Amino acid sequence: MTGGGWTLGIESTAHTLSFGLVDKDGIPYPSISDTVRPDKGGIHPREAADHHKEVAPELFRRILTENNLTPEAISNIAFSQGPGLGPCLRIGASIARGLSNRLDAPLIGVNHCVAHIEIGRQQCGCDDPVLLYVSGGNTQVIARLEGRYRVLGETLDIGIGNMLDKFARAQGIPFPGGPVIEKLASEWLIQNPDHSMEGLELPYAVRGMDLAFSGVLTAALKLVENGQALGAVCWSLQEHVFSACVEVAERALSHTGKSELLLGGGVACNDRLRSMCEIMSVERDSQSFAPPRMYCIDNGTMIARLGWLEQQVGRITLLEKSAIDQYLRTDQTPINWA
Numbered sequence: 001m002t003g004g005g006w007t008l009g010i011e012s013t014a015h016t017l018s019f020g021l022v023d024k025d026g027i028p029y030p031s032i033s034d035t036v037r038p039d040k041g042g043i044h045p046r047e048a049a050d051h052h053k054e055v056a057p058e059l060f061r062r063i064l065t066e067n068n069l070t071p072e073a074i075s076n077i078a079f080s081q082g083p084g085l086g087p088c089l090r091i092g093a094s095i096a097r098g099l100s101n102r103l104d105a106p107l108i109g110v111n112h113c114v115a116h117i118e119i120g121r122q123q124c125g126c127d128d129p130v131l132l133y134v135s136g137g138n139t140q141v142i143a144r145l146e147g148r149y150r151v152l153g154e155t156l157d158i159g160i161g162n163m164l165d166k167f168a169r170a171q172g173i174p175f176p177g178g179p180v181i182e183k184l185a186s187e188w189l190i191q192n193p194d195h196s197m198e199g200l201e202l203p204y205a206v207r208g209m210d211l212a213f214s215g216v217l218t219a220a221l222k223l224v225e226n227g228q229a230l231g232a233v234c235w236s237l238q239e240h241v242f243s244a245c246v247e248v249a250e251r252a253l254s255h256t257g258k259s260e261l262l263l264g265g266g267v268a269c270n271d272r273l274r275s276m277c278e279i280m281s282v283e284r285d286s287q288s289f290a291p292p293r294m295y296c297i298d299n300g301t302m303i304a305r306l307g308w309l310e311q312q313v314g315r316i317t318l319l320e321k322s323a324i325d326q327y328l329r330t331d332q333t334p335i336n337w338a
């Protein structure tokens with residue numbers, strides 16, 4: 001091993017460029033990140049990639065200085081190999097290749113979705129959970145079965161976070177819209193404690209073990225157009241889509257016989273979703289876990305942590321195998337660490 005045993009993680013799948021670290025024992029250190037915030041419209045992959053290229057040198061300098069490290073302390077370079085936006089992934093991968101070459105440190109290409117899961121397991125100390133992975137691009141209910149994280153149910157159209165962001169954008173709320181929707185919903189609830197769902201009904205997003213969000217989005221936009229208060233619609237939207245996710249997660253607990261539920265992904269920052277998961281888990285004699293918010297949203301530390309796990313079982317990525325895969329699936333990555 002060269003260097004001081006640290007693993008650097010580079011996250012670049014979408015809106016955020018982030019560098020994170022774990023030490024030689026796999027202990028996580030907070031990430032240094034920068035997120036592109038378009039003035040108007042959604043995230044444009046090319047613009048996000050340009051952003052990542054521009055901020056990379058400064059973020060790399062900061063992750064080192066804030067941890068009192070020299071570049072030579074880094075022994076492994078982990079990066080998000082997929083899934084994600086092609087131009088953004090390519091920037092992360094080329095930064096990783098450059099650093100790997102310069103520092104003579106092995107490359108480890110990792111699965112972004114699996115990284116969300118593994119940082120959660122590490123942070124929450126849970127063993128074999130059902131995962132409710134709710135982010136911008138992904139909404140999946142996952143369980144570990146026969147050495148892979150298997151997707152038991154997922155969105156059939158857009159990710160739950162993208163749906164929240166699109167709803168918010170239509171109201172003039174910039175990206176990321178999820179936290180603002182949460183705030184508007186809870187403020188409305190405080191002012192309307194005796195509310196009912198009357199006039200605020202939305203389609204229910206469950207299809208067997210799968211979910212769907214575009215119909216709910218259209219219906220919620222229509223409620224606002226028809227004059228319902230924005231806070232009321234935000235509240236109803238959260239209640240409907242989070243209940244749908246929790247219902248599928250509950251069924252997954254029941255089918256698999258597991259007794260731990262772990263939240264992951266950016267939408268897992270949401271307090272209402274966290275409390276719904278807790279209520280459901282308590283009713284089933286199970287336990288619900290949610291990682292600290294900085295490890296729910298995209299972050300380099302989770303990439304470093306998964307890189308470290310992969311490296312422990314001897315998996316590194318040769319240069320000729322380091323191409324990105326925009327469509328990498330959660331269940332494509334073998335899970336053979338403890």
Ligand code: ATP
Nearest residue numbers: 014135136137138161176178179266267270297298
């Ligand atoms: P992935 O590539 O895993 O799909 P992602 O690129 O979408 O992830 P994340 O950082 O995991 O990125 O998630 C971002 C999403 O999380 C955004 O859609 C944002 O609105 C949503 N989000 C963040 N905080 C909250 C919150 N408090 N409530 C609801 N949604 C939230």
Ligand code: FE2
Nearest residue numbers: 135265297298
């Ligand atoms: Fe993510």
